[in-house]
């Protein structure tokens with residue numbers, strides 16, 4: 001079965017095709033017009049998706065050598081809901097016009113399961129660290145659709161912290177790759193930065209409309225960002241390279257700390273990473289060195305892409321779980337929760 005996957009939840013218009021042997025095409029158009037605003041402008045993102053989708057679908061099918069796929073999948077959330085709607089409606093329209101099954105995919109589930117596209121692939125149950133611009137969470141994946149949140153950020157996502165530090169240092173948007181590059185030229189030991197942990201004695205937090213109980217596997221990144229800000233204004237001014245290296249080491253330290261604890265608590269020793277921050281060189285190196293069985297997707301499969309959406313669509317169809325075309329977009333959506341039609 002060949003599945004076309006459409007991803008438009010943020011600022012990448014991405015379309016991929018996945019077949020029995022894995023990824024056969026993966027077309028990505030990154031929107032660069034947001035850089036001058038220092039962040040993604042939702043309305044501009046939606047319009048650009050609408051402009052690029054037809055050519056991207058055509059290019060993905062051409063690359064795969066297909067006239068049409070056997071099924072269509074599209075991101076249905078979470079994300080910028082206007083942007084999600086553009087890709088979702090496009091996917092549903094293709095499915096209706098071609099008379100093909102449709103799956104509305106959870107973007108986080110797509111990051112979580114993207115290591116299944118590579119060989120060797122992890123086997124359930126495995127741990128999956130999803131670190132992106134909007135989300136940072138550690139899941140125990142027991143099977144398709146069966147994910148337990150072991151820990152999550154109580155404030156900023158890791159990618160958001162990268163982007164905010166980049167803005168502070170005037171490195172542009174998105175900031176992750178720029179901070180990653182500068183950090184490689186700096187010394188992480190020159191500027192001491194905290195390794196923040198959530199205070200378990202405090203009451204549950206509210207985030208994105210959800211009440212979250214605190215866990216020792218949670219993260220907090222907003223204090224770290226403030227510490228970087230304070231260090232940047234110190235005299236004499238620190239070298240941006242050292243600031244980036246120290247910030248990055250602190251982020252990677254706390255990410256790895258929770259992974260090691262989760263492996264100890266659950267006894268599960270397979271760890272996967274996904275999401276844009278999983279493209280980070282230092283995180284990839286440290287996760288690989290934890291003494292666990294690490295599954296690290298190629299960088300292009302960590303940042304948003306269409307193949308990861310096609311992957312979940314294909315797995316859901318093989319499990320006999322298509323979605324009705326009445327399915328709508330969801331701005332917030334925990335992975336694993338089946339959406340009402």
Ligand code: KG4
Pocket residue numbers: 010131132133134135158159160162163174175176177180275276277278279280281302303304
């Ligand atoms: O998964 P993704 O492409 O989009 C979302 O679903 O959010 O992640 C984007 C995030 C941005 O915050 C970006 O700065 C960060 O991933 N990122 C990185 C790197 N490449 C992208 N962060 C650290 N190091 C990188 N090399």
Ligand code: ZN
Pocket residue numbers: 107111132133275276303304
């Ligand atoms: Zn993403």
